[in-house]
Amino acid sequence: MSDTDLKLDMLRKMLMVRHLENAWGDAYLNEEIGGIPPALSTGQEAVSVGACLALEDGDYVFTTHRGQAPQVARGLDPNRIMAELYCRLPGYNKGKSYHVTDFDRGVVGMGGIVAGQVPVAGGMALAQKLKGTDRVSICFFGDGASNEGVVHETANLASIWDLPLIMICENNGYCISLPVSREINTAHIADRAAAYGIPGVVVDGNDPVAVHQAVSEAVRRARSGGGASLIEAETTRMGGHLAHDPQRYRPREEIEAARAACPIKRFSARLQEEGLLTADGFSAMEAEVVREIEAAVAFARQAPTPPAAEAFEDLWA
DSSP states (O other): OOHHHHHHHHHHHHHHHHHHHHHHHHHHHTTSSOSSOOOOOTTOHHHHHHHHTTOOTTOEEEOOSSOHHHHHHTTOOHHHHHHHHTTOTTSTTTTSOSSOOBGGGTEEOOOSSTTTHHHHHHHHHHHHHHHTOOOOEEEEEETTGGGSHHHHHHHHHHHHTTOOEEEEEEEOSEETTEEGGGTOOSSOGGGGHHHHTSOEEEEETTOHHHHHHHHHHHHHHHHTTOOOEEEEEEOOOOSOSSTTOOOTTSOHHHHHHHHHTOHHHHHHHHHHHTTSOOHHHHHHHHHHHHHHHHHHHHHHHHSOOOOGGGTTSSOOO
16 A cells, blocks of 8 residues: 555544544434443544554454444444444344454454453464464553553563564543543653563554554564564543543643644645645545445444344353
């Protein structure tokens, strides 16, 4: 893929994430769907898109509860993603869980256990090493999750065993409502990598190219036997922790600054400055994405729900 094609693909996938998640949030707020309020990655799209485009077929991605962005970035079908979010039978998990998993694309969606996906990703990295493949495992986790014991344990094992694991911390500034300055007493979460004995890198998480470059280097090292890496992507959560969160714990000026730093607006402007896209071209791209998401919502709305008789099938404990 040429540099131009890569950048345009990044922008389109970021738009796809934004509009798919907006549609999901609207469906919840309009009471079309129930359950746990959606956790949206509005403002964080560049992290997943930049990271996942550095991967190859056969690599594995382990998501957080905020997992729709990696799903889209890895090329999953928006119709089936939306069907799952609407709890409909054609969804990736037969409409039984919005934590979408598709092993064909290497996407493993995890539940709501904070940092629960990290040791599982480490286990997959170990499995691939034992099998003698060059496949890598990527796990996303947040700044709050970085304080969980399993993160440190996994990083330590990945270091001493030289596992092909890339740990990506999406530092969006808040652990639900707790500012990162009150949960971590270091300048950067990536500084902890030195204690594990692995490379630690801090990147602009609102720049998909910067994320892509950092992850590509980590992937290259992992494939060549160089072991694990810790990447901290500094980004900004534009919305609340969940779709219904009014964010009263954040100053209004901070929220407005986050919206002004929207990675989609910023990257679109950059591509226009580089002569890779026109304003009309961006509008056409977004309109195409909107139509695709509208079609996905229509698909989900008319799709059947899982049969009640199957309620206890496909369970694991």
